Amino acid sequence: MNASRATFNVHYAWRRISRNWGLYLLLLPAVVLLLCFTYKPMYGVVIAFKDFSPVKGISESPWAGFKYFEKFFHSYQFPITIKNTVAISLYSLATFPIPIAFALLVNQMRQNRFKRVFQTISYMPHFISTVVLVGLLLILLSPSSGLIGQLYGLFGAEAPNVMGSTTWFSSVFVWSDVWQHTGWDSIIYIAALSTVNPSLYEAATMDGASRWQKIRYIDIPMLIPTVITLLILRMGGLLGVGFEKAYLMQNNLNISSSEVISTYVYKIGLLSSQYSFSAAINLFNTMINFALLILVNYMSKKFSENSLW
Amino acid sequence: MNAIETAAPAPRKRASAGDVLLYVWAALVLVVLLYPLYFIVIASFSDPSAVGNGLVWLFPRGFTLEGYTELLKHSNIWIGYRNTIFYTIAGTAIGLAVNVSAAYALSRRDLFGRKTLSLFFIFTMFFNGGLIPTFLAIRDFNLYNSWLVVVLPFSVAVFDIIVARTFFQTSIPNDLWEAAQIDGCGNLRYFVQIVLPLSKAIISVLGLWMAVSQWNSYFNALIYLRDKDLYPLQLVLRDILITNQMQSNMGTGEAAQIALRLANLLRYSVIIVSTIPIMLVYPFVQKYFNKGVMVGSVKQ
Known part of the structure; x- marks a missing residue:
């Protein structure tokens, strides 16, 4: 009975698949690429629990248990990289409301033409590459010839070496992000605001609502679902300060506050070829991010109707 | 009105x-x-x-114009420029082909196993093997230090797939497929001859996204390329703007002064020359970018 049912199911599935074989052909390239370059490395992550040697390969290398995780937890770099990563992430998270405020203000502009031009210009920095952005920072913040050097010079003071300082690193990192991405990040909020029914504003005006009251009671509630979705996604990256920018902004002078997990993983793994150790640090990082994402999504589901899935 | x-x-x-x-x-x-x-x-x-x-x-x-004439003398900049143009064209073409077709298949409600397949894609947004296992996989496939590594292995963009899938679901009516089916049209022909021409808007949005990110990226090249002849523009820029900046602060004396002067000039002009292509197309395409973000924000 069960067996015939199973064959029936297989038969049924096969019929449905073969009827749409063209669709599977369309999926094939993406699936193959993901299998080879994303899922295969997910299997490769076992080297974090092995003493990997390139000669023996992944499956032949001997098991090492949690040796490399312990090595990381006991290394003197552990508190430093974690502290730097979390500090920069939290600092950056604190700037999360800026694009929201930006969108609310743009939404207040009545001059449509000006509004359009203003928005267009505000997206522009988003398209500058990370390399050029860091190059720009080095030029503008150079204590001898940069803008900041000139400003201090006006008052006859000696400018600090901002790019080579441990205290300034996180501020430069976060605020240059704000400079580059606020306009772009606000698009999604501006789009959400554009769906507000104009009659709501008219009714509010009739009732004598002030401009601020309209923002407070119409605009902001409108944005809440979008804000929550984006916040959840942001939480999933709490332990993930992007490699590209941090690595470029690093130098010998600021390294004690600029070494984050992603750059450390790169140096341990590719510059000093400790494959297993690097993979262990990386896996630790990924697991924490993944757990955070699930936790935040769960809490959001529980306390509001908003969640990712 | x-x-x-x-x-x-x-x-x-x-x-x-x-x-x-x-x-x-x-x-x-x-x-x-x-x-x-x-x-x-x-x-x-x-x-x-x-x-x-x-x-x-x-x-x-x-x-x-010294900065710009100095620029002409640096052949590595032009090699980088040529490589980047090539990578951008090839990467965008491959990315579009791979992602748009996958997105269309996933948008069809009669696709058997659609939920599982979607999960297969979405899972990769939140979990990955990390730098070293990926590096080892690339080496296993003999892609290390090959130009292909910049354009092929990482061309699947799940976020773009979701955006395109939402577009297909909301703007291509299902009746169209039923009618085509009655006329004996298969999936592939329907996709190429009917769906693609109706989807020019989303294809151009995604194409431009991909082109810009390919133009600006340096990570894959840094990790997987060794030959300077294969370097994209951004890696050359990194040498000029960042690595050299650290060194140039050290020297003194007249020769160092002259070198510093040229290095400074070069820094400004190279930023302009490398960013101009994007800034030139940008005003014309920004409204499409805008639209793409909105399509993506529609919750599925």
């Missing part, structure tokens, strides 16, 4: 204090956003010593 508006124009209200503040704020924002970029432009045409002494604020001083 239009007729009503022209017949009875809304009474012009006097600008309130709030409006004035709003536009003052907007003006300040524009200055903060644009001035750094403007400064690089004028500095690239100025005598570097004038820039160094803080004389360049609003207009170029001691006009010179």
Whole structure:
């Protein structure tokens, strides 16, 4: 009975698949690429629990248990990289409301033409590459010839070496992000605001609502679902300060506050070829991010109707 | 709608204090956003010593094209430029082919195993093997130090797939497929001859996204390329703008001064030359970018 049912199911599935074989052909390239370059490395992550040697390969290398995780937890770099990563992430998270405020203000502009031009210009920095952005920072913040050097010079003071300082690193990192991405990040909020029914504003005006009251009671509630979705996604990256920018902004002078997990993983793994150790640090990082994402999504589901899935 | 508006124009209200503040704020924002970029432009045409002494604020001083002529002497910049153009074209073509077709298949409700397949894609957004296991996989496939590594292995973009899938679901009516089926049209022919021509908007949005990110990226090249001849522009830029900057602070003496002067000039002009292609197309395409973000924000 069960067996015939199973064959029936297989038969049924096969019929449905073969009827749409063209669709599977369309999926094939993406699936193959993901299998080879994303899922295969997910299997490769076992080297974090092995003493990997390139000669023996992944499956032949001997098991090492949690040796490399312990090595990381006991290394003197552990508190430093974690502290730097979390500090920069939290600092950056604190700037999360800026694009929201930006969108609310743009939404207040009545001059449509000006509004359009203003928005267009505000997206522009988003398209500058990370390399050029860091190059720009080095030029503008150079204590001898940069803008900041000139400003201090006006008052006859000696400018600090901002790019080579441990205290300034996180501020430069976060605020240059704000400079580059606020306009772009606000698009999604501006789009959400554009769906507000104009009659709501008219009714509010009739009732004598002030401009601020309209923002407070119409605009902001409108944005809440979008804000929550984006916040959840942001939480999933709490332990993930992007490699590209941090690595470029690093130098010998600021390294004690600029070494984050992603750059450390790169140096341990590719510059000093400790494959297993690097993979262990990386896996630790990924697991924490993944757990955070699930936790935040769960809490959001529980306390509001908003969640990712 | 239009007729009503022209017949009875809304009474012009006097600008309130709030409006004035709003536009003052907007003006300040524009200055903060644009001035750094403007400064690089004028500095690239100025005598570097004038820039160094803080004389360049609003207009170029001691006009010179030396930075740009210096640029011509650096062949690695042009090799990088050529490589990047190639990578951008190839990467965008591959990315579009792979992602748009996958997105279409996933948008079809009669696809057997659709939920599982979607999960297969979405899972990769939140979990991955990490740098070293990926590096080992690339080496296993003999892609290390090959130009293919920049354009092929990481071309699946799940976020783009979701955006395109949402587009297909909302703007291609299902009746169309049923009608085509009755006429004996198969999936592949339907996709190529009917779906793709109807999807020019989303294809151009995604294509432009991919092109810009390919143009600006340096990570994959840094990790997987060794030959300087294969370097994309961004890696060459990194040498000029960042690595050399650290070194140039060290030297003294006349020779070092001259080298520093040229290095500074080169820095400004190379920023301009590498960013111009994007800034040139940008005003024409930004409204599509805008649209793409909105399509993506529609919750599935």
